[in-house]
């Protein structure tokens with residue numbers, strides 16, 4: 012069809028129609044460009060897994076995770092938008108397999124249970140690891156892209172002189188209908204105005220043909236949110252009331268508790284050793300952190316022979332709660348040091364551990380006696 016990709020939002024259609032694949036949107040075939048992107052993604056996954064198996068002098072696990080999260084798991088996002096969801100499902104299955112295999116490598120785990128996969132795929136703010144599966148994207152991404160861009164595409168085609176019936180005949184909405192039906196099987200419904208309803212179907216369901224001549228609707232985020240809500244609830248139900256697993260999910264959720272996992276590492280960030288990164292990831296996924304039968308080796312800072320000696324549970328709970336030794340204040344002190352240095356670099360005079368009388372007093376305990384000290 013040869014539409015130039017110079018008009019805003021025509022990229023969606025232009026990309027889909029690029030080359031000889033004019034029929035790809037509505038057919039079950041996979042365009043060569045999409046197959047090539049999948050091949051490149053699988054090659055990247057193989058390279059990352061080789062890196063993880065190769066002894067290297069520099070830590071690589073965090074780097075591998077960043078590539079896994081930001082590149083590999085998003086390798087087919089464009090294809091999810093332009094392909095019919097049925098065509099995309101084959102690609103999605105293979106990409107999901109590559110992502111899981113690489114995740115196993117980062118955590119040094121042979122395979123994951125269904126619960127661990129659920130946690131891996133759940134969004135970070137809900138306590139998961141943010142690797143939304145391509146199969147989940149296949150449920151709604153094509154619909155979300157069509158809702159956002161097709162109205163403008165249709166209007167621009169009309170402005171170019173095409174009749175309304177011609178435009179309606181040229182744009183295949185079968186993929187949109189497929190998404191709507193797939194979402195309805197998950198009890199997620201899209202109203203005619205773009206609102207997302209869960210549970211019982213609304214009286215006015217979105218009609219695919221209405222997309223062309225109405226307003227653009229941004230429905231990607233609310234749809235993903237609705238699907239994630241079901242995934243989170245399913246994961247919680249699978250814990251069967253296990254207080255530890257439920258508490259773990261709560262403590263891993265929130266806007267900042269996953270920044271170490273989901274942000275691009277900055278060059279000035281301290282290096283994270285591979286063992287520590289893997290251990291933190293295992294703790295988040297509910298994987299065993301230690302072999303059974305070990306004892307805590309934390310020692311008093313003033314007496315290295317006075318070790319804690321308590322049994323180390325395989326979940327790692329004792330290790331993060333143990334109060335023996337200097338480890339409880341190491342991160343606090345390290346953060347203080349980084350902030351102080353940043354202040355000095357900015358040209359300020361910085362003093363640590365200073366008494367600030369204006370902050371008032373607080374209760375403290377010294378040698379078994381409760382005392383009031385000035386806040387610092």
Ligand SMILES: [Zn+2]
Nearest residue numbers: 307309319333
């Ligand atoms: Zn201990």
